[in-house]
Amino acid sequence: MSELESWLTLAAVPYLGGNRISQLLHYATPQQLCRMTVEQLQAIGLNPRQISCLLQPKYQRIERCLQWAECDQHTILTLDSPCYPPLLKEIASAPPLLFVRGEAHWLHEPQVAVIGSRSASIDGRESAYEFAASLVAANYVVTSGLALGVDGQAHYGALKNGGATIAVLGSGLDQVYPARHRELASKIVEQGALVSEFWPDEKPRPQNFPRRNRVISGLSVGVLVIEAAEKSGSLITARYALEQGREVFALPGSIHYSGSRGCNALIKSGAKLVESPVDIFEEVGALTECVKNNQLDSSLPQPENEELPFSSVLANVGNEATPVDVVAERCKQPVHEVMMQLLELELQGVVTTVPGGYIRTRRG
Template sequence: METQEIWLRMSQVSRLSPSSASKIITELILLGNINIATLQRCGLSELQSLQFIHFPSVKITQARKWLEKEENQLITFSSGLYPFLLAQIASPPLVLFTIGRCELMTLAQIAIVGSRQTSEYGRKWAEKFASAFVSYKLAITSGLAFGIDAISHRAALDSNGNTLAVLGSGLANIYPKQHTALAEQIKENGVLISEYFPDAPPLAKQFPRRNRIISGLCKATVVIEAGLKSGSLITARYAIEQNRDLFTIPAPLGHPAFSGNHWLLQQGAYPLTAPEDIKHHIDIGLNWLPLEPLSEEKMSVKFNQVECEVLSVLEYQPTSIDVVAERMQKSIAEVASILTELEIEGVIASVAGGYIKLS
């Protein structure tokens, strides 16, 4: 079984973290011959093994045929193109299907979301803020939906900026159909993204879930216009859970289309009154102070620079893999591979709560 098919099949296995899946995939690639028994030996349960083996081959074939086009790509969790911020959320997708300039996913981004039915007030400020954020070298991320999403994408494109659209359908099924032309523009000047197989239809249950990717890609989320039942409040909730900055604009009192804005302000969202309000939040990231390197006597010359960095980050008390990845500014998948090597060398140990240094 080829590597690409292994990733595709593993993406359909439930209740499996991307870091665990990545380790298992590495083992499966080396094994070559894959069956229920080998899958279980690698760590999958019986149900998970069945999900892997029995996922329809026709869907795998269709996905791989779609990926034959140069502009279409599969970004796996272990890829260097996988967005660092997205890898830190509670349930990052194992794979991402993309069309366009997938390298844009590594840029600093801000999400702009809001209702599908928009007022002139909402339209005005979505355009104003999207254009201003582009001037700050920020990419604009949204969901290609009617209303604020589409307005924000178009404003970014009109300002010669970068924009990313995260879909709740497969990329061979652009939704809504009315935005096919906009999607074509984004393919040329941005990137379309989905965690769903290319032929996946736009099912209602998939759109709330895709919102975690929109907020997960971004340093901050801006809610322009939202009623209390707006789906953009789901994105706002994800942003809070992911410990990202959340902004919303002050709006006319008593206007039901902005009742969600007022609710978010009551929950502690930052009020956004001018583009400058958000700039310093984006500029001031979490920068870890350089750690004092271990002495040459304590650091064996057999470790490379990256391994030495990991050893410098670890303590004699448990440190979680998330913390190690964040301090090193690397993906969890990259760090997991290094930690495994160091554990084999016997200089660290996996314990409850993370990893500890042994010497």
């Protein structure tokens, strides 16, 4: 079994997130894990279903992935690859695999994420385009999520001004979403890269996009939010950015416009108010130099006495599997909100999914 095949086999095991895989790699390499006995795998904490998937993988799916990687401009980066983006490697629950279409070397360049509303105003779209143009003129790569509205305009602003841009997808790279941006995605491949942690044939699913958001911020030295409602995916990305030690910037807007409330709330909470690209360049210099010099360990802030979020949800998840609807009933919160909170806790390695619901991990 090749090294890449063993990584794909490990990544295909259910309920193994980035944190758990990192823990397993302390015991052995992926190739060694795939050669272990049932007893050895039980000893390091894998359950019967996981052991079965590891020792008897779905070879057809893995073979399709290996064939995908042989295509021109297709790359699969593993967590231990020297080409894996160094900033992303530092975050909690870093993706064990990154699928890339385009030029993977752009992932090593300093990036600034530009994100915002899918239904942005004309001013918001123009701001996204103009800020992206200024960022690429200063030799930054513009990173976003390929969504309609602000994301798309940020990608266009980078491309049409001769710069590079990276789009992080909430689907597999063979399932570009939204469909209206397929042509844009093709242009990005020629002048940047499409990136996803999801297997190439993975369809867009609602639960994929919060996961996608942490990769957008994890790749970047700073995140600029242009127009966001009070409850939006952009604010999830901003929260991830803060947890990852990234700078968060927000464009202020009218108090009478609902699309500005998220940005205004970020500014009230400590994000830097941005009026021009200079405001960004003043703040991201130190981390940018670390990316260029590939010296990260001492530069990234390490949280001390970290307080775990969503305490009411976490208090209702124990050592026995608890269904999401039960947690929601106990917390007196809507199920969809509890699902989002549990997903974030899972990404932080605090809870994990098992048959029948969620349980706490040791960290929780």
